[in-house]
Amino acid sequence: MSVPAVSRTALPARSAGTPVRVVGLSVTPPRLADVTTTSSATSDDAVLDGPRPRLLLVDGHSLAYRAFFALPAENFSTSTGQVTNAVYGFTSMLINLLRDEAPTHVGVAFDVSKRTFRTEEYPEYKAGRASTPTEFLGQVDLVKEVLAALRIRVVTKEGYEADDVIATLTGAARAQGAEVLVVTGDRDAFQLVDDATTVLYPRKGVSDLARMTPAAVEEKYGVRPERYGDLAALVGESSDNLPGVPGVGPKTAAKWLTAHGDLEGLVAGVGSLTGKAGQSLRDHLDQVLRNKRLNAPVRDLELPVVVDDLAVRPWDREEVHRVFDGLEFRVLRDRLFATLSADEPEVDGGFAVSAERPAGEDAAAWLAAHAAPGGPASGVAVLGRWSGGAGDAWGLALAGADGATAWFDLRELSPEAESALAAWLADESAPKVLHDAKTALHALAERGTPLEGLSADTALAAYLCQPDQRSYDLADLAVRFLQRELRVDEGSSDPGEEQGVLDLDGDASGPDEGQLACVRAAATLELSQVLAQQVEQRGGTALLRDLELPLVPLLAQMEADGIAVDTTALERLEGEFAEVVADAAEEAYAAIGGQKINLGSPKQLQVVLFEQLGMPKTKRTKTGYTTDAEALADLNVRQPHPFLDHLLRHRDASRLRQTVEGLLKSVAADGRIHTTFQQTIAATGRLSSTDPNLQNIPIRTAEGRRIREAFVVGRDAEVLLTADYSQIEMRIMAHLSGDEGLIEAFRSGEDLHRFVGARVFGVEPADVTGEMRAKIKAMSYGLAYGLSAFGLSRQLTIPVDEARGLMDDYFARFGGVRDYLRGVVEEARATGFTETVLGRRRYLPDLTSDNRQRREIAERMALNAPIQGSAADVIKLAMLGVERALRSQDLRSRLLLQVHDELVVDVAPGEREAVEALLREEMGTRVQERTRLSVPLDVSVGVGASWHEAGH
Template sequence: MADKFLVIDGSSLIHRAFFALPPLMTKQGLHTGAVYGLCNMLLKLLGDLQPAYMAVAFDKSRKTFRTELYADYKGQRKPTPSELSEQFPLAMKVLDTMGIPTLELDNYEADDIIGTFAVHAPEDVEVIIVTGDRDELQLVDTRTKVYYTKRGISDIQIFDEAEFAANYEGLVPKQLIELKGLMGDASDNIPGVPGVGPKTALKLIKEYGDVETVLENIDKVSGKALKAKLADNKESALLSKKLATICTEAPVDTDIAKYALVPLREEARTLLQDLEFRNMYDRFASVLGGAQHSFDLFGETVEQESTPTEHVTLPAQAAQLFAALKACREAVPVAVTVSGQLPELYFSRAELLVEGKVYILDSFSSCWDKFDAWLADADCKKLTVDSKELYKCCLCRKVQAQGIVDDVALAAYLADPGHNSYALTDLSKRYLASTLPTDCENIAMLAVQLREQLKEYEQLALYEELELPLAPVLAKMELSGITPDMELLAQLNEDMTARIAQLEKQAMEQAGEEFNLKSPKQLGIILFERLQLPVIKKTKTGYSTDAKVLEALEGKHPLIATILEHRKLAKLQSTYLDGLKPLVNAKTGRIHTHFQQTVTVTGRLSSTDPNLQNIPTRTEEGKQIRRIFVPGAGYDYLMSCDYSQVELRILACIAQDELLLDAFRHGQDIHARTAAEVFGVPLAEVTHEMRSRAKAVNFGIVYGISDFGLAKQLDVGRKEAAGYIESYFARYTGVKKYMEDIVAKAREQGYVSTLMGRRRYLPDIRHSNFNLRSFAERTAINTPIQGTAADIMKKAMIDVERALEQAGCKSRILLQVHDELVLEVKEDERERVAELMRETMQAAASLEIPLFADVNFGKNWAETK
């Protein structure tokens, strides 16, 4: 068997790794994800191919002999992200330290180095090129193969002469440059012949063989327009062919002996340890040779008796492993790395802890089908972290994951919802005496400890019946996404730009001079020096012009209202009108919002990319933004299912306030009833203004509002606001008692709970600082109400998803915002789904007074309100 010379396109693969894998950073803030991905790929290649020789080629700069021929060559490419550019020298350092030769050349690309090796390697050596660049397919011949990474760094297509011919309709590899001469290459900005695409180019080259012969026979080419294009672009075609041709005479040393692989050197251990690449040295030592030791995530030596590991690459290994998993009666810890982009997520790594041994599947394993089957087996119990991402990746792979009985991130969030992060590394530091070498080992330890804690806190039911089953529902919603009306988005953005420009002009007129509205310094000078408005607050850099300052100045000059309106519109434009377009998935045409399950301390879900919670609900601008969201292909309506006054209903039950309970039992307008009680008038005589003020009191009470806050909200005097609150408590005595009791209980036990047992800890409830203590008291009042509403909504989402599935409906949940679910609905399912939604949402909790859900349809989200 011939020796193998493995030649890697380092520039191409590190790009693939960077965009395919999750970001990774050391404790010192050094980005390492692309280097880690490259190392994993090299490990797989070394293990599978066992080459005798190896080299990794990199591009040195964008200026090469090709840019001298054509200045715009690759000129359209965006600048390399700094998080990636800093990893190229790091990758070369890692490779050099491990004794793997790296090369780069002034005036040449990595392709040219690779091409030179392919041509000049000894005849008895098999050359294997690994790249994500199709240009290198032209190098394929009888002893040279190209391993082309089609997607990410794991999906590889092996090109030999037969594979090339099968993909290019019988052409030989060297004819790839002929194709590019005619059709160009947008990725490299090679012009080709304008208007000649791949099909036409392929037809011409199959008929005439090369570019020159095509140009010599233009008169024989069919089609008047094509003849003209070829005749007018002869020079462009010849130049494009030259640009696409890999140089095979680059000035590199082709002495094969200098690229022989050697055992790992000791300094490689230190570097890999510093980069926090756990076990990476041992893994390379197993294929290259060298003394082996293990290091954990934090760089500390692990004793040799640590848990043994095995990389599962062969079908026989997988068969044995998954047979053992099938027979395993205990829940198996599994940690996965999810890579790619929607809708093409995939697993690039998995760790499983089985009977004291860690089994690893990596990017190049051929055993992922068996892993999928195991994930889909409900009888095989699994422990993991961030189960939502696992579910979502499975959905992309057409796999229905089942049997996940623990998610340590969700368990930790329930146990203590006040932390900023529930990543596995942070949980391990927080809960474990010492961090274990592999993720799945840490998951195993955490699952036991957190289950005990949840059991002690009487939260296991909340965990098993609410948080765990919600994760697959959210995964499905994220994968579904929602369709934006791009034409309307563009029009609204144009209109908003005009409105903002008009406000800027108005501001200049009101100020009496031109200034930059976005400059706090310039605005401060206008407000407090030119207009002589009272200074509210100063900072180290000058006058403060933050929102609180401007709100305090409202009414003192017309410019203040203009600035506030300008800021509001500018924020809406940047967040939603400008911000939505980059979020549209190129493959699905939809926006895939991320729903965060472990962020808020109240238990509510939050959303990012975009944040749907912040779209104004009562303004015309908010309505216009909601018009952007429409039903997608195959659906006819959006449907909004909104709980009506759910927090006030919960307050009535928790407080056992008879007036509130009576109003809800009799289906009265709760705000009108409150107005009648507070203002002492019959229900029939309540005016619109009375109702509006009573509504502010109702919702303000839920959030522990003060007379100062209510006065500001209603634009009345503080004394008048205090009178409203006093009248409210005089009538609604149950609410007043609840507020007093819950604060006292929180002060006694240090936390408050929802009706379903969700806790929120209040460390400042006994604080000597009045402001901190007051905030904790308001939080104690609100959390049982808002948190219970969140729990009810989560239960409704789980029940609705199950009901839709059981009914065989195609209609599906897309969004959850506050107390509302948004669905995509088919015409023939409309009435059935509406009834199903009402019944299911209203049955999500059994309260003393019934829940009520409003259901409305529309051709966009705004129409459902």
């Protein structure tokens, strides 16, 4: 028996819901005829034994119809007006099936006409159904076009239904030992289920399929699959217009069938049935038998195809492009090629590394031979750590473009090797590729070894490609983009030795340390090449090269500098807040009869509030009722109680105390706080700050602002300066939307919300009241987040109708904004991504989800990402400009922090005026020019001895 290899057809055992690796469509499937039944055809284990064929049979009409109702038609139409929701949903589901089930054979069955042998016997069969919408009918042919492009056979039989075709093919395939998957929304197919035949039944939408195995059928209906037809005959099937026995439901029917074996046995013993149900069955026996004849699928049709004809064939790529282009399915086409375009290489092998250990003069020789300045980039992996202002580097591995790797233990480096290495690292003309370069820069800096010539950072490149990922672990990237494990290739290591994976944060001691570091360096270098192409494909090359990459050393420097804090002031504050906490806690306990509950426990609070005090229930959370500040304040209005006051005071004070304690803990030996800016976390392109987070230091309340007083000007500086953009997101909105009114608002220099309010309310700007302005402000900002009328009404505590009216009035005056917001979502749905002013993309596949909640979340993300992301582009660009200007003017002032729309600078003595001018110029004019923004960028600057004083 010769079995053509299907790569990895030995499928892994799968549990429900576990996606299965792709088997390329272009591989040659086994011919069923070649695969004589091995072992027992009904054993699930057979799947693991070899290339057992898997036949996927789809009820085309049924699935497309499902998709038609699951996906909103208004979101799925081509520019010519053709509605495509059913084709889209069907195709999406098909791609998922091909990916997850990896069938070797596929067929799609369609009904051909309304007239079948069933309507001959029973004219009312399937009568009473709502007539099929015309927008659907037109899409059936489109579905067939898609199938043709994918070279999937369509099977029909005049006078019969898709179900009969499926039943016949199932029987034939099973006889040949194949496994069968039937995808249909017709429950009659459950009769086909057996140990190797599974029905995938759409539960809801187009992505949620119930896996109906024998056990699943039995659990749901109480009978084995082969008896399902009997059960349905008794109970009836409303969608087929087959009435059941009155008074008999699935429970009774299952009970009877179990007792009598099957319908035949039940009919034979019908006389012995007791009760009303029994009599009802005797009265409707003919109808039951007719139901049975009609719902039993025909299993022995003469078909124009045999199972072998359904073997998966390589699709017609040109045709796929033509059809998908016509349907404007850009995202889906990409998904198709990404997940199914064959030849996805197996994850195999690691990295063969030479891992030389050049010492002394050999170090210089190695560098000259394998990593010469002016040549191609080398991979660099640094073993080290840095956090909160302190760190160390103890090892360094290099991978030359020629494949050679070398490893240096920085703790025992000879002076010759050390100087050779340091010179190479500092040589800008020796290009270097790192993964997470910022950490490496810090670690090396601890050894007094600057690194220049950073030409790529694989973590950043991966981030630009897939910004929604939360981490960009080198090992994961190696598997995903290189199909390799991050380990020493077997050929070059001791086969008896356990393969370790080096953890950068670990102790990194042990015999393999150097080798594994070399693997990292080699992987980084290889990865950078693959990722460079990926970035290029996404139009992100300039963004990476000119923005994100140059930002790395700047962020490293900001982190290393840190910001000075007045620890004495912080300690004093901690004490004050602690007193308030203790006081508030005492009074809170007293207010509830001296119970000493944990005021920080929502669970215990709920007992007190809703059970003991009998307060009205608040909004639900997953685990109970919310006790958040808003809800508590609301309760306090409806049912005032001193406990609530003390609780809220306690909350505020303990949070402030926590914040202060956290800050105190992170003050480094130099009296400064060194945060870490994360450059690859926020999907929109923003930075984030951790350990500690200096981007969420309180500012709204007077008490909170006292914390800002403890961030002070540094020892060698004269004053602290903050520069922030005013209304940057609204300005971006004005630019992106091109709305004339909004652009004019910014060019006029008038207060934005006053200007907009005047237009919306139809009054003079001077007559815009504070209340009006507040409403406009909330709405303007809300728009950038996808705020609904409901949300706006809730936030402003006004009726929904009023909120809706407000939005309507707004859009009537600023139609460009409405058009933009609508257009940005539609475009993202079509292309699969949103884009910022600098071409930063965010991919949002959920925009075409059939799950409304997911889709709407994605829509709000699509609204916000270009705005928030462009603002992030703007300030990043500004930071680079500011830094460059500081250097070129030989100023000693230092950029310390970035808080999304604000920069904080330690101003060196005598530089205040120069720095302020420079900041205004770079943040404002220069950035506006470079991004070609149609509105000016307004920058406000403040100075003071503390962050609080410098603020505005």
